[in-house]
Amino acid sequence: MASSKTGCTIVDLSGLKMDKLVCLTLDLEQDYGELLDEPCYEGLEHIPSIVNFFRERGIPLTCFVQGSLFETHPAQIEELCTLDVDFELHSYSHPSPKLSNTEFEVEKGKEAYKRFFGKDPVGYRAPLCVINSKDYETLASHGFKFDSSICPSMRPGVFNNFSKPATPYLVDNPRTVEFPLTVLSNIIRIPMGLSYINLLGKSYLRLLKLFPLPNLMIVDFHLHDLFGLSSSNRIPLRKLPFIYRSIFRRIYQARNGKGLDTLDEFITILCNRGYSFSKLIDIYEVISKEHLLGTEAYEQSEIGRLERSCK
């Protein structure tokens, strides 16, 4: 392990059996997160398409679930359970970070998760990638072992994480593993998420065919990145700063329903570049052994699952 300038400890990934791994992570949440005045759930109607897509390709998935969906949409989550999925928590109600009560979101979300699965979640992702040191303490006090909230880039008015590491690291106090979302490189910090691919278009995909990419990639997407939803018309654009009005119009309201094709193209590029697919829990279990974070979790792990390759 090594310390970075930020005081974080960069985790040792040498225990990972495969050289190149990607974790596809779906944030399963209400349409457009916190953007709508009233929650809509049209995206969840497309779960059967997601299930078919991942089943056909035999690719594992990590799913960060908005906790309230365990209560309002259990049948859709049951459908996802037929896939090779690691389910983790994505708050309870997906509030705007400015209005969020993290203790409430974590506690109530964890309760809903446990009622559904009969066990506690291990990982967490905060809405809009906004998390602070007190939130990490809250997560640790509720038994969470890893987090994947940090986008080591910048979103004007929301977060500036340019000083954060772009590879997994230990949050010093408490010892939680942070899995940052992948950016193009440590210098060029363009996120790899599907919303950015949708925003930047084919030229970004062409770049991904050639550019040197990190060995471990954590990529996020949402149902509203994949499917054109009529609820996009309810995004109150007039309330938003100009920059977001034009961005959201482009990535959400101009969707042509080809999001799954874009995801397929992205996956094909990664396969051609020699990447295998894994789940965040499997990566965590290897790391926890390397850093002696929890040998019990490691003993129960199946490292062989990391060898799952794209066929």
Ligand SMILES: [Zn+2]
């Ligand atoms: Zn979200």
